[in-house]
Amino acid sequence: MKLWGGRFNKDTNELMKRFNNSFYVDKRLYKQDIRGSIAHVKMLGRVNILRKDEVDKIINGLEEIMMEIEDGRLKLEGDFEDIHSFVESKLLQRIGEVAKKLHTSRSRNDQVAVDMKMFVKDEISALISKIDVLIECLKKKGKENEYLMPGFTHLQPAQVITFRYHLMAYVEMLKRDKKRLLNAISLLDESPLGSCALAGTTNDIDRDFTSKELGFRCPTKNYLDSVSDRDYLIEILSAFSIIMMHLSRLSEELIIWCTPQFRFVTLSDEYSTGSSLMPQKKNPDSLELIRGKIGRVYGSLINILTILKALPLAYNKDMQEDKECFFDALDTVNICIEVMIGVVETMKVNKEEMLKSIDKGYINATEVADYLVKKGVPFRDAHEIVGRIVLYCEEKGRAIEKLDLDELKSFSEKIEEDIYEYIDYSNILKKGNKKYILMEVE
Numbered sequence: 351m352k353l354w355g356g357r358f359n360k361d362t363n364e365l366m367k368r369f370n371n372s373f374y375v376d377k378r379l380y381k382q383d384i385r386g387s388i389a390h391v392k393m394l395g396r397v398n399i400l401r402k403d404e405v406d407k408i409i410n411g412l413e414e415i416m417m418e419i420e421d422g423r424l425k426l427e428g429d430f431e432d433i434h435s436f437v438e439s440k441l442l443q444r445i446g447e448v449a450k451k452l453h454t455s456r457s458r459n460d461q462v463a464v465d466m467k468m469f470v471k472d473e474i475s476a477l478i479s480k481i482d483v484l485i486e487c488l489k490k491k492g493k494e495n496e497y498l499m500p501g502f503t504h505l506q507p508a509q510v511i512t513f514r515y516h517l518m519a520y521v522e523m524l525k526r527d528k529k530r531l532l533n534a535i536s537l538l539d540e541s542p543l544g545s546c547a548l549a550g551t552t553n554d555i556d557r558d559f560t561s562k563e564l565g566f567r568c569p570t571k572n573y574l575d576s577v578s579d580r581d582y583l584i585e586i587l588s589a590f591s592i593i594m595m596h597l598s599r600l601s602e603e604l605i606i607w608c609t610p611q612f613r614f615v616t617l618s619d620e621y622s623t624g625s626s627l628m629p630q631k632k633n634p635d636s637l638e639l640i641r642g643k644i645g646r647v648y649g650s651l652i653n654i655l656t657i658l659k660a661l662p663l664a665y666n667k668d669m670q671e672d673k674e675c676f677f678d679a680l681d682t683v684n685i686c687i688e689v690m691i692g693v694v695e696t697m698k699v700n701k702e703e704m705l706k707s708i709d710k711g712y713i714n715a716t717e718v719a720d721y722l723v724k725k726g727v728p729f730r731d732a733h734e735i736v737g738r739i740v741l742y743c744e745e746k747g748r749a750i751e752k753l754d755l756d757e758l759k760s761f762s763e764k765i766e767e768d769i770y771e772y773i774d775y776s777n778i779l780k781k782g783n784k785k786y787i788l789m790e791v792e
Contacts, residue, residue, distance in 0.1 A: 367431075370667075375674045376433045377426040382468040383433050383461070384416045386543060389563040390456055393556050399455065405450050411445040412437070433465075434458050455555050457547040459577040459665040464543040466673070468564060470586060472536070473680055474531050480687045481531075481593075485524050487694045492517040495699035496788075498775055499614065500713050505606075507711025510775050513614075513699060515787045523596040530589040534582055541566035542576035548664035549573055552666040578663045580654065583676055594644040597686055601637040604693065614704040618696035621689070640686045650679035673765045708766050709749055712740050714773040718750060720782075721772045725764040726791055735762050 362370070378683035388409055395405035415437060430436040442449040492514030501511040541561035544550070550573045557569040570576040607614035617634055625631035653675040657668050715736050722732035739761050743750055751773055758765045771777060779787050 367429075370431060372432045372670050372673070373426075373428075373430045373436060375506050375677065376462070376465075377436065378673075378677060379433050379462075379465045379469055380419055380426060380437065381416070382465040382472070384412050384438055384702050385468065386461060386464050386564060387437065387452060388412050389545065389560045391452060392563065393559045394451075394454055396559060397554060397556055399553060400451060400615045404451060407445050407448055408441070411441045411449065413704060414444060415440050432458070432462075434461055437790050452721055454518070455546065455551040455553045457545075457577070459547050460542050460545040460573075463545070463577050463579070464541055464564065466583070467538050467566075468540065470582065471535060471565070474535055474586065477680070477684060477687070478528055478531055479692070480684065481524050481528055484687055484691050484694070485521050488517045488521050488524075491694050491697075491699070495701070497701045497704050497706040498708055498779075500707055500711060507707070507713045510713050510715055510778055511706060511787055512779070513704060520596065524593075527589060527593045527596065530585065530592065534585040538582035539567040539586065540570045541568070542570045542579070544569065545576035548577055555713075574664050577665045580658055580660075580669060580672055583672055584658070585653070587647070587654055587676065587679055590647050591644075591651050593683055594640075594647045594686065597690055598641045598644045600690065601641040603664050603710070604635050604697070605641070606635050608697075612707070613700055614707070614769035616698040616700060617693065618698075620696055621693045636689050640689060643682050643686055646681045646682050650675035669747055712743060712750055714750060714775065714778060715740055717778050717781075718769070721769055722762060722764055725766075727762065729762055 391400065391405050391408045391412070394400040395402060400408075415424065419426065423611050424440065426436070428436065430439065438449065438452060441452065464710075494510050498510055499513050499516065501505040501509050501516065507544040541557065541564055542565070543560045544555050544557035561567075569581075604615060604617070606612055608617050617632070617636070619632075621634075621636040622632045623635040624633065654672055661668055683780075711739045717735045719729065719732040719741065723729050724733060727735070739750060739753075739758070740759075742761075743753070751770060755765070755767060756770075758769065778784060
C-alpha cells in the first residue's frame, strides 16, 4: 500500500522503491507507531472528527495487529515503504474503508517524530536499568575484594589505593552517564504529534490529550521545529559515546590486569576465547570487542551530525537515515554493558598479586615527603630529599621501608623511628583525607 501518489502519472521506478524503502529499519518502531495511532484516533473521536463506532473499529484493528505481531502470527515483512504504510495497510485489510480515516490531521512527519521519541524514552529507560546493574556489580566486586593495590599515573606505580576504590571510580563515571541520559530524556519529553507536515492543521484537534495519552510532559510549541528536531538523538548518541569511552577505559585496564605481567585479575573462561594455533592462549576477546566497538558508536554520532548539518527546515528525506545509525549505536551500547556485567561478575581478583605489586615502584615515597613536611621541612626540599632516597633505593635494590634508620637519617636528620609507622602501607590509607578511600561513599 502506497500512502501517496494521486498527483503522479508514472509508477515509482523499482530501483527507487528499494532506495526509498526504510521498512527494513523502522519496523522496530511498530509498538510506538501503533500506540501513537491509537492515541491519535482517540483524540479524533473526542473532537468529533470520527464517530465512536469508527474509533472503536480502528482501535480494535490496531490492537489486533499489535497482538498478532507480538505472538508471531503477523510478520514484519513485505514490500512496504515504511512501518507506517505497513500498519495502515494491515488495518485496511482487517477493517476496510474506515481505516483510511486514521491519518486525518496527521502527517508521517509528525508521526515518525513521535514514534522515535517514544522509542527513545522506552529504550533509554531499559538502558539505564542495565547501567544500574553494572554499577551494583562493580560495587559488589569491590566490596568483596577490598585489597591494597598500586594506583597508577602514566601506567607507572604512583600511590597505594584499594581495588574497591579503583572500581568506584568507574561507578562515578556511570552515575554521570545516567544523568546525561536522564537530562536528554527530559529535554525530548514534548510530543510533536499534531504538528502535521510542518504547519499544523485546520481541524481543531487536541494536542494536550495525545501528549498526556502518550506519556509526554506537554506538546511541542513550534510545529516547524517539531518535525525538524533530532537534537535529542545527537545528545543521546553523545551520551552513548561517553558511556563507550568509559567502558573502553575499564576494558583496557582489565586487559592489562589479566596479563601475566600483572595478574591482578583472572577472566572467566565464559568471557575468554582461545587461539586456533597457540594452545596455551586465553584471550580477553570480550573486553577487546568492547574496546573496539566504540568506533561504531562514535561513527553513529558523526553520522547524525553530518546528516543534520545545514539541513533546511522542515522534514527532508535525509532524516530517514537517522534511525539506522541510532539503532546500531543503541544495540552496541546495550550488548557492551551486558557483556561487561558478565565479565565483572565472573572475574577472579588475585589478592596476593596485588599485594606483591605494592612493593614495586616506591609508592610510599609521597608519604615520606609528607612525613618530612610534618617535621617542618618545606615541601620542595622534602621532594628533593625523597628523590635522592628513591635513587639510593634503586641503586641498592631495596624498598624505602626496608632501609635502616641510619640510612634514612643520612638524607635528613628530621627522620625518626616513627617514619616506619607513617609509611607502612597498612597505615597510609588511615591518614589525612586518604581515609575516604576506605569509606563506603554511595
